[in-house]
Amino acid sequence: MTDVVVADRIQFAFTLMFHYLFPILTMGLAPLIVVLKTLHLLRRDEQYAVAARFWTKLFALNFAVGVITGIPMEFQFGTNWAAFSAFAGGVIGQTLALEAVFAFFLESSFLGVLLFAEKRVKPWVHWLSAVLVAVGALLSGLFITATNAWMQHPVGYRVAPDGTVQMGNFWVLLGNSFLWWQYAHVINGAILTAAIVVASVGAYYLLAGKHVQFGRLSVALGVSVGAVFALTQLFPTGDMDSRNVTAYQPIKLATMEGLFETRYGAPLAIIGMPDTTQRTLLDPVVVPDALSYLAYGSFHAEVKGLNAYPQNLWPPVQLTYYAYHIMVGLGTIFIAVLLLGIVLWWRRALFTSRWFLWVLMLLLPFPYIANEAGWVVTEVGRQPWLVYGLLTTTAGASPTVTAGETIFTLLGFAGMYALIGVMSLFLALLLILKGPEEPAPARIVATR
Amino acid sequence: MTTLWFMILTGLLIGYAVLDGFDLGVGALHLWLARTDEERRAALNAIGPVWDGNEVWLIAWGAAFFVAFPRAFAVGFSGFYLPLMIALWLLMGRGVAIEFRHHVTDPLWQGAWDVIFSISSLMLALLYGVAVGNIVTGVPINEQGYFQGLFEWMLNPYALLMGLFSLVILLSHGASYLCVKTDGALQVRAHDLATRLWPALVALAVAVTVATFGAQPRMLQNFETAPPLLVVPVLAIVFLVLMRRLQRRRLSGGAFLCSCGLIGVLLASTAIGLYPFLMLSHPHPERSLTIANAAAAPGGLLAAALWMIPGTILLAIYQVFVYRTFKGKVVLGTGAHY
Numbered sequence: 106m107t108d109v110v111v112a113d114r115i116q117f118a119f120t121l122m123f124h125y126l127f128p129i130l131t132m133g134l135a136p137l138i139v140v141l142k143t144l145h146l147l148r149r150d151e152q153y154a155v156a157a158r159f160w161t162k163l164f165a166l167n168f169a170v171g172v173i174t175g176i177p178m179e180f181q182f183g184t185n186w187a188a189f190s191a192f193a194g195g196v197i198g199q200t201l202a203l204e205a206v207f208a209f210f211l212e213s214s215f216l217g218v219l220l221f222a223e224k225r226v227k228p229w230v231h232w233l234s235a236v237l238v239a240v241g242a243l244l245s246g247l248f249i250t251a252t253n254a255w256m257q258h259p260v261g262y263r264v265a266p267d268g269t270v271q272m273g274n275f276w277v278l279l280g281n282s283f284l285w286w287q288y289a290h291v292i293n294g295a296i297l298t299a300a301i302v303v304a305s306v307g308a309y310y311l312l313a314g315k316h317v318q319f320g321r322l323s324v325a326l327g328v329s330v331g332a333v334f335a336l337t338q339l340f341p342t343g344d345m346d347s348r349n350v351t352a353y354q355p356i357k358l359a360t361m362e363g364l365f366e367t368r369y370g371a372p373l374a375i376i377g378m379p380d381t382t383q384r385t386l387l388d389p390v391v392v393p394d395a396l397s398y399l400a401y402g403s404f405h406a407e408v409k410g411l412n413a414y415p416q417n418l419w420p421p422v423q424l425t426y427y428a429y430h431i432m433v434g435l436g437t438i439f440i441a442v443l444l445l446g447i448v449l450w451w452r453r454a455l456f457t458s459r460w461f462l463w464v465l466m467l468l469l470p471f472p473y474i475a476n477e478a479g480w481v482v483t484e485v486g487r488q489p490w491l492v493y494g495l496l497t498t499t500a501g502a503s504p505t506v507t508a509g510e511t512i513f514t515l516l517g518f519a520g521m522y523a524l525i526g527v528m529s530l531f532l533a534l535l536l537i538l539k540g541p542e543e544p545a546p547a548r549i550v551a552t553r
Numbered sequence: 554m555t556t557l558w559f560m561i562l563t564g565l566l567i568g569y570a571v572l573d574g575f576d577l578g579v580g581a582l583h584l585w586l587a588r589t590d591e592e593r594r595a596a597l598n599a600i601g602p603v604w605d606g607n608e609v610w611l612i613a614w615g616a617a618f619f620v621a622f623p624r625a626f627a628v629g630f631s632g633f634y635l636p637l638m639i640a641l642w643l644l645m646g647r648g649v650a651i652e653f654r655h656h657v658t659d660p661l662w663q664g665a666w667d668v669i670f671s672i673s674s675l676m677l678a679l680l681y682g683v684a685v686g687n688i689v690t691g692v693p694i695n696e697q698g699y700f701q702g703l704f705e706w707m708l709n710p711y712a713l714l715m716g717l718f719s720l721v722i723l724l725s726h727g728a729s730y731l732c733v734k735t736d737g738a739l740q741v742r743a744h745d746l747a748t749r750l751w752p753a754l755v756a757l758a759v760a761v762t763v764a765t766f767g768a769q770p771r772m773l774q775n776f777e778t779a780p781p782l783l784v785v786p787v788l789a790i791v792f793l794v795l796m797r798r799l800q801r802r803r804l805s806g807g808a809f810l811c812s813c814g815l816i817g818v819l820l821a822s823t824a825i826g827l828y829p830f831l832m833l834s835h836p837h838p839e840r841s842l843t844i845a846n847a848a849a850a851p852g853g854l855l856a857a858a859l860w861m862i863p864g865t866i867l868l869a870i871y872q873v874f875v876y877r878t879f880k881g882k883v884v885l886g887t888g889a890h891y
Contacts, residue, residue, distance in 0.1 A: 194623020
C-alpha cells in the first residue's frame with residue numbers, strides 16, 4: 106500500500122469518525138424531542154415544553170457541527186477516492202443523492218421552524234416540525250447506511266463494458282439484506298446514546314441540586330428509554346447484524362472473534378490478545394461452543410478461522426478484534442447500569458441514590474466510544490476491500506492527488522477539528538451549566 | 554436523458570447560488586455593514602432559519618453530479634483537490650461562526666466569530682467565481698483522463714476577473730436581501746451599498762462577457778446554432794435594468810427577486826455555452842468530459858430522474874413553507890435564536 110493511500114485512509118477515517126460524533130446525538134435526540142413535545146401537547150404541562158426547548162438547543166449545536174463536518178465527507182469521495190467514485194458512482198451516487206433530496210432538505214428546513222418559529226406558528230405546526238426533523242434525521246441515517254451496506258455487500262448492480270458498476274435494480278439496492286439490520290443497529294445505537302446523554306445530564310442536575318424537576322424528568326426519560334434500547338442493541342439488532350456478517354463476510358467474523366483455527370463448536374472469546382505471527386489468541390478467556398451457537402444457532406456448527414483464508418485477504422486483525430470487544434463490553438455495561446436504574450426506580454430510589462447518579466453522569470462518553478468502535482469493526486473489518494469482493498481500497502484512491510497534498514489537508518482537518526471539537530464541548534457544557542429556562546409567566550411577545 | 558441531467562445539475566447549482574448566495578453576501582458584508590451588536594444579530598437572524606437549508610443545495614448538487622456523471626465528479630473533484638479543500642474549510646469556518654457566536658455574550662468572543670464569518674464568506678464568494686472561470690477555460694486532462702489543479706494556472710487573470718465579478722454580484726445580492734429583511738440604519742446602509750454597486754456590476758458584466766469570448770470562443774457556438782437561446786443572456790440585461798428601477802423606487806422585494814433572476818440567468822448562460830461539456834480539456838480537446846462519455850448507465854439515470862420528481866415537489870413545498878413562515882422583517886426578541 107502506498108503512502109498516499111495510507112494518508113487518504115487516515116484522513117477519511119479521521120474526518121468520518123469526528124463527523125459521526127454529532128449525528129449520533131442528532132439522530133437519537135430527535136425522537137426523544139418528539140416524545141417530549143407530544144407529552145407537552147397531551148398533558149398541557151409546561152415542564153415538557155421547557156425540556157424540549159433545552160434539548161432542542163443542544164440538538165441545534167450538534168446539528169450545525171454535523172452539517173459542517175458532513176459536507177467534506179461527500180466531497181472526499183471525489184477528491185480522495187476518485188477511482189472509487191468513477192467505478193461505483195452510478196450505484197452509490199443514488200443513495201447519496203436520495204439522502205440529500207429526501208432527508209437533508211426536510212431536516213434543515215424544519216429545523217429552522219423548530220428553532221426560530223415557536224412564537225410564529227401554531228403549537229401543532231411546531232410539533233409537526235419536530236416530527237419532520239426526526240423523520241429527516243432517521244431517513245438520512247437510512248440512506249447513508251444503505252450506501253455503506255452496498256459497500257459491505259454489493260447487490261443490485263451490473264458491470265458495464267468499461268469495467269465500472271452501474272445500477273441494476275433500484276429496489277434490490279434498497280432491499281439489501283445487509284442493510285436493514287445494520288440500519289436498525291445503527292439507529293438503535295444512536296437512540297441509546299441520546300438516552301444516556303439525557304440521563305447523564307439529568308443526573309448532573311440532581312447531584313448539583315439545580316433544576317431538580319427537569320433533572321428528574323431527564324433521568325426518568327433517559328433510563329427508561331435507555332434500558333429498552335440497551336437490550337435491543339444486543340438482541341435482536343446486534344445479533345442479526347452479526348448473522349449477516351457471518352453469512353456474507355466470514356473473514357470479518359473470524360477477525361472480530363480472534364478465531365484462527367477452523368473449529369466445530371468454536372469458543373466465544375471474552376478476552377484475549379490476538380497474535381498474528383503465532384496465529385493464536387494469547388491468554389484467552391472463552392465460553393466453549395458459544396460462537397458456533399451465536400453464528401449458526403448450533404453448538405457444534407463449523408466456524409471458519411482466519412487460517413482458512415489467505416493472509417492478504419485478512420483485515421487488520423488487532424484493530425478489528427479490539428474494537429469489537431470494546432463495543433460488546435461497553436454494550437454489556439450499559440445493559441447492567443440501565444437495568445439497575447430500572448430496579449432502583451421501581452424501589453423509588455432512582456432520584457436519591459447519589460452513587461448511582463454519579464455512575465450515570467460519568468457514563469456519558471462511553472456510548473460514543475461504543476458507536477465509534479462498532480464502525481471501526483464494520484469498516485476496518487471490510488479491508489482489504491473498499492467494495493467487498495469488487496474493488497480494493499488501494500485501487501480506489503485518486504490517481505493525481507499526492508501524499509504530500511493529502512498529508513497537508515489531513516493536518517488542516519486535524520487543526521480545524523481540534524478547534525471545532527474543543528469549542529463544541531465548551532459550548533455544550535455552557536448550555537448545560539446554564540440549564541433550562543424555568544417555566545416563566547407568559548411573556549409579552551414582540552410583534553412587528 | 555443525459556441532457557435532462559445536465560439541466561437538473563444546472564438547476565441545483567442555480568438554486569445553490571441564488572439561495573446560499575444571499576447568505577454568503579450577507580456574511581461578506583457583515584463586518585462593514587452591520588456595526589452594532591444589534592445590527593449584527595439582525596443580520597444573522599435574517600439568514601438564521603435558512604442558511605443550512607441553503608447549503609443543502611450544494612450537497613444535493615454534489616450528489617446529483619455524483620450519480621449522473623460519476624467520472625466527471627471523480628476527475629473534477631480530485632483535480633481541484635486543494636481549492637476544494639480550502640472551500641470546505643471556509644464553509645466550515647462560516648458555519649461554526651454562525652452557530653458558535655450566539656452562545657456567549659461577550660464582545661471579544663462575538664467579534665472573533667464575526668471576523669471569521671465575514672472573511673470566510675467573502676473568500677468563498679471570490680473562490681466560486683474563480684472556479685467557474687477555470688471550468689470555462691478548461692483544464693489539462695492527461696492520458697489517464699485525470700488532471701492536477703495547480704495554482705499557477707488556476708489563478709489566471711480571467712479566473713480572477715470572474716472571482717471579482719462573483720464577489721460583487723454576491724455583495725449586491727446580500728445587500729438586497731438585507732434591504733428586504735431588516736429596517737433602520739442597517740437597511741439604509743444596505744440600500745446605499747446596493748445602489749452604489751450597480752455601476753460596478755454593469756461594468757464587470759460587460760468585461761466578463763467580452764473576456765469570456767476571448768478566453769473560450771466555443772462559449773458562442775451554441776448560441777450561434779440556436780439563436781432563440783440568446784433570450785437567456787438578454788434576460789440578464791433586463792434584470793439588471795429592472796433592478797436599478799426597483800432600487801430607485803425602494804421596492805426592495807422586487808429588486809431582490811431581480812438579483813435572484815440575474816444570478817440564475819448568468820449561470821444558465823454559462824451552462825448553455827458549455828453544453829455538452831462538463832469539463833473542457835486543453836490542450837487536448839479530445840480528452841474533454843462530456844455528458845455522453847462521463848455519464849452513468851441509462852438505467853440508473855432514469856431511476857434517479859424518476860425519484861427526483863417527488864423529491865422536487867416535496868422540496869418546493871418545504872421551501873415555500875419555510876420562506877412563508879419567516880416572511881417579513883427580522884424581530885429581535887423572544888423569537889430570535891441567535
